[in-house]
Amino acid sequence: MPDVHEIHLTDTVRLHVEIDGPTDAEVTAVLLHGWTLDANTWHRQLAYLRDHFGGALRVVTYDARGHGRSSCMALPTATLGQLGDDLAAVLDAVVPTGRVVLAGHSMGGMTIMEYAHRHPTHFADRIAGLVFVSTSAEGNARTVYGLSPRVARLIQIAESTGAGVLARCGTRPPPRSLLRALRPSFRWLLFGDRYNPADLRLVTRAMAHASLRSIGGFRASIGTHDQLATLPGLAHLPTATLVGDRDRLTPPPCTESIAAALPTTALTVCPGAGHMLMMERPGAVNAALAGVLGRVLDSPAAQVIR
Template sequence: MLLFCPGLICDARTFAPQTAAFPDSRAINAYGLVDSLQDMARIVIDTADREGAERFDVFGHSMGGRVALEVYRLAPERVRRLALVSTGVHSPREGEPASRAALQQVGYDKGFTALVDQWLPPMVAEPNRDKAELYEPMRQMCLEAGQDVFDANVRALLGRPEVESLLPQIDCPVLVMTGELDAWASPAQHEAIAAVIPNSELVIVPGAGHMLPLEAPGEVNAAIANWLSRPVRD
């Protein structure tokens, strides 16, 4: 089984092109008001348990990449393969709490629509922002999450545990992937991640931004198919 973990104020719709292409897959619809990455990871593991999957592959996008790492930390023997996509592994940096709080304040002062309309555009490659059939469903997905979910996600991100020391210990096949035009989780950041994971493959998708699974579904699906073909430990 392949499990997809969504990012900040996103849900299973992020992975609609992937779940359509890979029948033995499930996307976590959302994390609700859970506000720790570890508890989000337990939701993923509980999903595998309900589906009767003793071992599984985990694909995490953006914040979901950090969730996927916590799944591996909690149950490394169950994770066959790991995909870290459009994500990061660094601890909170100077200024991050203040910048996230400033964005939250936009929602409090001007409404959640104003927050989404400030946050979402930089997450999408500029050429794709004018594609209404792509951008508007993404925007609607984020709007439906609401301020409370945004705040819970931010608390989870700011309380994230250290993971950089975990990366060299990962012993399953790892896909590290981002968009060429991702201004939030850059190719250089993913090159650094791949460099410290022993059994990793780096994929940079041309012309795509942060919302990679929806912006470049064909390229993402091809990378997934290749990743799923890689042999795993017994």
Template sequence: MHDERRYREQRMRNEHRYRVLTGDGTGLYAVDSGPDGAPVTVVLAHGWTLDERCWAPVAHELTGGSHPGPRPRVIRYDHRGHGRSDDTPDASKTLERLADDLAELIGQVAPSGPLVLAGHSMGGMTVMALAQRHPELVASRVAGVALVATASGGLGGAATLGMSGRPARMFLAGKQALTTSPRWTERRELSRHPALLGPGLRALLLGRRPDGRARRLTYGAIGDCRPTTVSGFTPTLTEHERDAALDAFADLPVEVMVGSADRLTPPRFTRRIRTHLPQSAMTIFPDAGHMIPVERVDGVSSRIAALVQQAAARVTST
């Protein structure tokens, strides 16, 4: 309770909320925190069906915690179709478009200075797509990368939750019937009572003994998610293959993190990333699930803070 009170007080003092308009007219909701004149800006990209709230505990630790080094400016935002950002047609629910959104966000609100990019799950895939589509931005601005519970490819089975054969065909047929029905397409949120989703979401997304904050943030974000966001982004995730894009990070400090009990992007996906980025530091959090930004706040924030410290040191040395 004391920590949550501190977070609320800090949010009231230091956070600025605004909308960023992208080139195709989609408004993105963003939250900006941290000291004026910070030497490094951290941009936090959230995962599929989530929103910026799931990065809030890490953002608060980075701007007001006890980690050594300078305090960064931290920007967290909602992807299009997620949270308080505008919805968008299914044709625009792609990682490519999310990467372009990230580039536009940076260009508008953080046009200069070194960046540390951190992406959780689909947010990590967005960072990889940014490297593929905007290599000049990565080369000129990015000073560190954190890839959190994510994958560089191999998610083809995600469309069927890992099932194959007849069970997979039955699942896909049922999914098609559901996601094209008005009960799905006309709903504003998955559930008005997120706690009812708790048992299933806990089994799928969280590890052993998640605390109350981790449960509330996870259930709340997913309960508020638009159903069409779930179905609309599924194809781009299953098509995601960006091992080659990781080459853009070869000369940068990179932290790759995963929970040992992650069921969506288990440690084999993190090891695949590290195969392509052998200089990266890899952390596997024991007993944590897919939601390590809310399950292992101190561990995730300390590793991002280390990237900030390295980036700030390079600025000072030059």
């Protein structure tokens, strides 16, 4: 069973953190979840990493502010920049030493980029590898939901307006009856050609624990996210990027932009898959994690950090 921790941030937000593996492990992997979700979305990867690497690896997961079992926050701090600051605080609190590999899904990948931008020295001293899953360095600039650009633009306007309303609805979660009614929409938006109903239920349960303030509040920051210029400075690190070719939220052009900025990255496009690759294609995500972690574990620390 993982060790459960609670980190108290300077603005009184409490983060729910779980740590699996020995404290003296050579490398720590930190897995960051997506918008409106929680750390449970990585459950297949947690099981794989535990079995594959054993005592050589420690794994940290946590629920972002306003998500899952972490507490809600003031609306002005519902930004990707703040999430980058939170990641730095988590590393200081529970991974004070040793090499770190960061893996981020969707908003989690954006969080990694913000952390690298806002804390460049901290990042350079600690981070030894990266895995980006279904994410973007350009906000929603390339998001068209698999529709025509004109229709997509109308959807984005409606979505942004609705998000602004939700952001002012406080800390309560969305009504479960509404989430159940929206399951067909979640299935279309998040999954590709095939899906496991249990995965859709897990996603819906995660959304049921996100506050309305979080669901609405982070939308603006995600939409305007722009860290493409940060990526070339990370090109020396072992990196993998993955996307599904049916991803309606962060479609392949998002990942292609990341790969272009990181020329040595291992790029994987999963046919028929949507946005939830950790569930839809766990084997591909596990292989990407194992590839980056294997390279880090095989390299002396001095060669990996710089």
